Amino acid sequence: MVVAGDSLLGAASVVVVVVGGSLVVVLVVVVGGTLVVVLVVVAVVVVVVVVVLVVVGSAAWRTSATAGEAGYNTGRTEGSAARAATTMPRTTRDAVSPTCRNLRNIPPCSHLATLISRHPTSTFCQPTRRQRDSLRPMTATGSFAASRFGLLAEIVDQQSYGRSVDRCRQQGIVLPTFAQLADPSSIPVDITASLADIDRNAADPLNLFRVHWYNDLHGGRTDLPEHVVLTPELTGVDSPIIVAFGNRFPMIGAHKVLAAYACLVPRVVTGQYDPTEHRAVWPSTGNYARGGVAISTLMGCRGVAVLPENMSRERFEWLEEWIDNPDDIIRTPGSESNVKEIYDTCDELAQDPANFILNQFTEFANHVGHHEVTGRALERLYLHHRESNPGLRLAAFVAASGSSGTLAAGERLKSDHGARIVAVEALECPTMLYNGFGEHNIQGIGDKHIPLIHNVTNMDGVVAVSDRACDELGMVFNTDEGRTHLTGDRGVDDAVVATLGHFGLSSICNVLAAIKTARELGLGADDALITVATDGAEMYGSEREAMAAGRYATGFGSAEAAAAVDEHLAGADTSHVEMLDEVGRNRIFNLGYFTWVEQQGVELDDYEIRRDQGFWKGVQGLAPVWDDMIDEFNARTGVRSGS
Numbered sequence: 001m002v003v004a005g006d007s008l009l010g011a012a013s014v015v016v017v018v019v020g021g022s023l024v025v026v027l028v029v030v031v032g033g034t035l036v037v038v039l040v041v042v043a044v045v046v047v048v049v050v051v052v053l054v055v056v057g058s059a060a061w062r063t064s065a066t067a068g069e070a071g072y073n074t075g076r077t078e079g080s081a082a083r084a085a086t087t088m089p090r091t092t093r094d095a096v097s098p099t100c101r102n103l104r105n106i107p108p109c110s111h112l113a114t115l116i117s118r119h120p121t122s123t124f125c126q127p128t129r130r131q132r133d134s135l136r137p138m139t140a141t142g143s144f145a146a147s148r149f150g151l152l153a154e155i156v157d158q159q160s161y162g163r164s165v166d167r168c169r170q171q172g173i174v175l176p177t178f179a180q181l182a183d184p185s186s187i188p189v190d191i192t193a194s195l196a197d198i199d200r201n202a203a204d205p206l207n208l209f210r211v212h213w214y215n216d217l218h219g220g221r222t223d224l225p226e227h228v229v230l231t232p233e234l235t236g237v238d239s240p241i242i243v244a245f246g247n248r249f250p251m252i253g254a255h256k257v258l259a260a261y262a263c264l265v266p267r268v269v270t271g272q273y274d275p276t277e278h279r280a281v282w283p284s285t286g287n288y289a290r291g292g293v294a295i296s297t298l299m300g301c302r303g304v305a306v307l308p309e310n311m312s313r314e315r316f317e318w319l320e321e322w323i324d325n326p327d328d329i330i331r332t333p334g335s336e337s338n339v340k341e342i343y344d345t346c347d348e349l350a351q352d353p354a355n356f357i358l359n360q361f362t363e364f365a366n367h368v369g370h371h372e373v374t375g376r377a378l379e380r381l382y383l384h385h386r387e388s389n390p391g392l393r394l395a396a397f398v399a400a401s402g403s404s405g406t407l408a409a410g411e412r413l414k415s416d417h418g419a420r421i422v423a424v425e426a427l428e429c430p431t432m433l434y435n436g437f438g439e440h441n442i443q444g445i446g447d448k449h450i451p452l453i454h455n456v457t458n459m460d461g462v463v464a465v466s467d468r469a470c471d472e473l474g475m476v477f478n479t480d481e482g483r484t485h486l487t488g489d490r491g492v493d494d495a496v497v498a499t500l501g502h503f504g505l506s507s508i509c510n511v512l513a514a515i516k517t518a519r520e521l522g523l524g525a526d527d528a529l530i531t532v533a534t535d536g537a538e539m540y541g542s543e544r545e546a547m548a549a550g551r552y553a554t555g556f557g558s559a560e561a562a563a564a565v566d567e568h569l570a571g572a573d574t575s576h577v578e579m580l581d582e583v584g585r586n587r588i589f590n591l592g593y594f595t596w597v598e599q600q601g602v603e604l605d606d607y608e609i610r611r612d613q614g615f616w617k618g619v620q621g622l623a624p625v626w627d628d629m630i631d632e633f634n635a636r637t638g639v640r641s642g643s
């Protein structure tokens, strides 16, 4: 295309030269003498100017195209994305949609102006000063497709908004703010008091106020997120490993219900999602779909779960209890890493405008929710333990990536406490570490692609853990034989062993990755690592039955427990660990191009802007903006102030 463009310009200049030259000849013949001399000068000046313009323009274009291509291939970091639009090769610019091309003319790249331009017929609230300030970091995002990826911060459809207000008023629904979920002590006392009478797993809208880390297993609220500090007898490393328990979250017993709420609520308060018209579609490998169905139910909407047919039986049993219409459970082919099949199904569903797809891999609100709520909860845990050990550093936040939403918590821990961010995946599907692929059984993680909402260029490390390790340690942690081995033969504290039932497969994976990280970095007793147990062992009883019938068909006793602990805990070494430099980060970032730009049709600008940390700061700054909108929404329903 660049060559073709140059040829076109070259051809145009030849035409002008020829025309200019002909004009001179004709005038010489017809008029003659003095006049001929004047006209020849004019013609020569015209021709020279045109030729100079063409040559300079063509050279400049060629330079910018080359710079753009080189910039992409080598990867850029800070500030580079903002430059991308001007250095982009012409092929890419031509491929950009007309809307995007027009938006590039918006002076000087105001994000709000961009949003408004994208919705010329909609009625917008005037942004408050706080909103404008918060969005300022996003000015570098240029023409980012805010609507597609759930980043709008204005009401874009007043009618839809009005219907949501009516629905919530009729059903007595109050929406919690992100700030309230981050710090539940700020939840109004009347709501807290009413919650006492509501079962934590009931389909009651008040349970929205339990979508945070400060629950116990019986519906009570705690002062500190429930957690365990794993000790050297179990982990084999001196560093304390702090694990926050996700199975305290209501309804689904996993923190993914937070991601679901985070994704839906901005869509409601911006008037994009209309509960009277839309079915909320929740594509996932299980827990996010369950969370989405729970949140939809609480918010008076219809939810649809899309998940691979081979996910654990417990996930389907839960869905069958919560969903009345069997059509609202859609089984896609394959298992954990078959996300492409989920996307294909969602593409088909999206043909029907009544289906509103809430794709956790592209909804930046997932990132925002964890940054705000999980990040603050984990920070609270670190500060709590630092009180008794003032020398305690936060060395790393370690978390397996499914949608990568949880990893956003690490961004807060990194910016405020210097923690490294270490992403974890299954060794059988090492997408980040080796650009590999494959099947595995660490349900919820490692979906064979790099999510769009993953802030890859802020990562510090990648660790891969085998699913066999998680399966076998799952047996150790959840059998009498295994627990007796740990307390008796290994000297692990009873209180620690008593918590091991709160570790689902990905939780065990996180712990193993934390151990490997501690070893790789040579961390000591004053270097804490923090991670989450997204769900508990109760979600995997059927997997353990399968292990008992298969791998351990001859029995699981102390010898088997000892072998598993030796191999996977004591043997958690520094293999399959990479601490990332810029080359490594960019390698992983660039891999996402094939999914998002080539396969899913994301604009190259939108893809590239994510290299820039300024973009992510802008995204994270949306939490208080949405909170203002939630407060306003609650005020309009009049159910309660909600603040």
Ligand SMILES: Cc1ncc(COP(=O)(O)O)c(C=O)c1O
Residues within 6 Å of the ligand: 256, 259, 284, 285, 286, 287, 288, 400, 401, 402, 403, 404, 405, 406, 407, 443, 444, 445, 504, 506, 507, 534, 535
């Ligand atoms: C059990 C489990 N662990 C870990 C994850 C990964 O969390 P995230 O999607 O926030 O990366 C998920 C996601 O669904 C999950 O279900």
